[in-house]
Amino acid sequence: MVRRVFYSFHYKPDNWRVSQVRNIGAIEDNKPASDNDWETVTKGGEKAIEKWIADQMHGRSCVVVLIGSGTAGRKWINHEIVKAWNDKKGVLGVHIHKLKNSGGETSAKGGNQGYRTRKS
Numbered sequence: 646m647v648r649r650v651f652y653s654f655h656y657k658p659d660n661w662r663v664s665q666v667r668n669i670g671a672i673e674d675n676k677p678a679s680d681n682d683w684e685t686v687t688k689g690g691e692k693a694i695e696k697w698i699a700d701q702m703h704g705r706s707c708v709v710v711l712i713g714s715g716t717a718g719r720k721w722i723n724h725e726i727v728k729a730w731n732d733k734k735g736v737l738g739v740h741i742h743k744l745k746n747s748g749g750e751t752s753a754k755g756g757n758q759g760y761r762t763r764k765s
Contacts, residue, residue, distance in 0.1 A: 651705040651734075653725040654741075656683060658752070659713035662744040666711060698725055707735030714742060714753040 654663045686697045698721070702708070708729035716722055729736050742754045 649705045651702045651708045651725070651729070652711055653708055653722050653729075654711040655713050655716045655719055655722065658715055658746075659711065659741060661746045662713065662741045663711050665744050666739070666741065694721065695724070698728065702728060702732070702734070705734065707737060710736065710738045712738050712740045712742075712755040714755045717756045 652663060652667065654660070686693055702725070708725060710716070710722065710726060726736060740754055742752045745751055
C-alpha cells in the first residue's frame with residue numbers, strides 16, 4: 646500500500662533540507678509547492694491558506710512534520726498538526742537540523758515548544 650504523506654515545515658529556512666527528504670523516493674505522488682505557488686496562496690489571506698492546507702491534506706494518511714531550528718510554535722505548522730490530529734491522521738515529527746542546506750551548513754536542533762496534544 647502506497648502511503649500518501651503531507652509534509653509540514655518552515656518553508657524559507659528549511660526548504661532545501663526538506664527537498665532532500667522528499668527526494669529520497671520513498672513517498673510517491675508528493676509534489677512540493679513552488680515559491681510562486683506559495684506566494685500566490687499566502688496573498689489570498691488566512692482562508693486561502695486554510696483551504697490550500699485542507700486540499701493538500703485531503704487523501705493523505707499522515708503528516709510528517711520536518712522540524713528545523715525555527716519550526717516550533719509557527720502558526721501554520723501548529724494548524725497543520727492540529728488539523729491532522731483532528732482528522733485522525735498519523736503525525737510524525739522528524740528533526741532535520743543535521744541535513745545540510747544549499748550552502749553546506751547544518752542548523753541548531755529545533756525544539757517542540759508550542760505544540761499541543763489533544764486530551765484523550
